[in-house]
Amino acid sequence: MALLRRRRELSTLRTEESRTRCRLTIITVCCAVVVLTTLIVGLYYTVKVINTKFFYCSGSLRFVAIEKVCDGKADCPDGEDELVCVSKLRINGTFPVRLVGDRLVLQVFINDGGWKTVCADNWKTKHTRLTCQQLGFTLSPRSTRIPLKSVLIPSLLNAFGIVSTESNNTDIQSFITASEKCVSGSVVSLSCSDCGETAGLDRIVGGVNTEIVQWPWQVSLQWNQQHMCGGALLSTLWIISAAHCFTGRTRERLWSVVMGQTELGNVKGVTVDTIVVHKDYSRLSNDFDVAMVKLTWPVKLKESILPVCLPPYQLSVKDMLVVTGWGLLKENGQMPSILQKALVPLIDKSECSKTSVYGPAITPRMLCAGFIEGNVDACQGDSGGPLVYLSSRWQLMGVVSWGVGCAREGKPGVYTDVTQLLNWIYTVMEMNT
The missing domain is CATH 3.10.250.10 (SRCR-like domain)
Incomplete structure (x- = not known):
């Protein structure tokens, strides 16, 4: 009996030792996972911080201060820091x-x-x-x-x-x-393309919630994974937006394009290959406020991702236009999580050019849309987004450009007039395809 009891005690002891070793192993593995995760997260944010401060010259294995990137001078030995920048293009001829x-x-x-x-x-x-x-x-x-x-x-x-x-x-x-x-x-x-069609029926200040399938050309241009501007899909490779969106943000590799989303969450965007800004764009006058963004690879079209049509010359606009985006819901307000839309009428250029409105600030490359009494307008974050009109199909009439405040009385939204820049748009697409 004593021997049997001794064996049982030894068996129990071995079981306890086995359980202890198992617990120690689990604790060790968990600690290792926590440490490894912490290192990975730390490395990720370290790299992210470094990317905001320095540019890495892969050819020479050296770092260059971010302020020297895209300044017109080659600071990397092979000029790598000047090859990742927004390009500018002016055309003098007529697209045929x-x-x-x-x-x-x-x-x-x-x-x-x-x-x-x-x-x-x-x-x-x-x-x-x-x-x-x-x-x-x-x-x-x-x-x-x-x-x-x-x-x-x-x-x-x-x-x-x-x-x-x-x-x-x-x-x-x-x-x-x-x-x-x-x-x-x-x-x-x-x-030339299956454009301007939607699967849906037919906040912007004064706007309402909408869904991406109703406006499947709407995209979000993101800098360092943060929404900065809107844009419109023109083809499987090209996005159109506003030139002012890229002021001070000239490194193409930090831009991405998110599309097919009603809500802007933590969604990975398509990387950008080329950004072309109109060479005549002026930060002072906002004239020629247009840019073209070429994707790294063609996007696959589906119900929530479809191009909008470019307008023809001499299109007669008779009904309301629609502006969409994720811009502020009111001046100095909050940014919505859900895509917004608003119906706005086209305002005659002679009305918008009155001294009481914008006067001579309105150039031939601009159009005005909205209400003189205010209440409905695009706002910060909507920049570069589409202003569309339904003819036989949805056609892109304007790109959100500028305005005084948001939805103020007597200060409607000003848009880049796409019909006046078709020559440039088609030339960019032809030259870079």
Whole structure:
């Protein structure tokens, strides 16, 4: 009996020792995990702080003060610190392709001949595809024929261009020659992408909550993962926004684009490859307040991520426009977590240019929208976002630019007039595709 009792005591002792070792192992592993996690988190925030203070020259393994990056001088031996910066572009020529009016009638610019409305004579599918590629689009190129008698803009019927030659060039104007007649009696209407369509029905100050599927082109431009400005998706590669969003934030690698989200949470954005700001942009006058952002890779389109249409020339606006964004709900107020929308009317330029409103501050590259009595307006955080109009499809009429305060009486919102900068927009997309 004594021997049996001794064996039991030894067994119990071994069990206790085993449990103690197990507990010690668990405690050791937990401590190791905590220490490792602390080190990783600490390293992450250390790197983040360093990135805000210094630029790492990977070619020479040295650091450069952040103030010296994008200052026009190469501080890294290979100039690496000047290769990650916002670029500027001014164009002096005429982009040779444009769409005109509600029917999207195609015109081509012929040197020494001016603008010619493209007749449907000899027009083929390859010409449609080539023209859309020249406009910077590759998605769903298609064209239709419009009878001359249904064209309501007389200036489109003054001079024609027809396909009369074959060419190995990649520009449509090399196929077109001037003609006094259009034998087929029809002109070409062009559509280059599945844009301006939404899956939804049809805070901004005075706005209401909305959903991204109703405005699937709306994006958030984020600097260091913080929302700074809005933007609008134009194609699978290109975003349009405001030039002033990038003032003082010229390092492309710190920008990202979040899309397809109604609420801005902790969502990882698409990285940015190139940012192009209009070279004539002025911080003093806010003139030419437009920028183009190229994504690192094409985005996959879906119900909540779709491009908006660029407007044609001479589009007649008859109804309300819509502005969307995550900007402040009131002047000096809070930023909403949910996307906001507001309906605003277009204000005649002569009204907006009155001394009591904005006077000579309104340039030909600007338009005004909102209410003279105030109450509804874009605000801080909405900058760069889209002002859209529903014609046959949703079309981008303006980019949120500036204003005095938010929703103040007599001070409506001022937007970059997209129709006045189509030449620049198309040129940027063509040059960088």
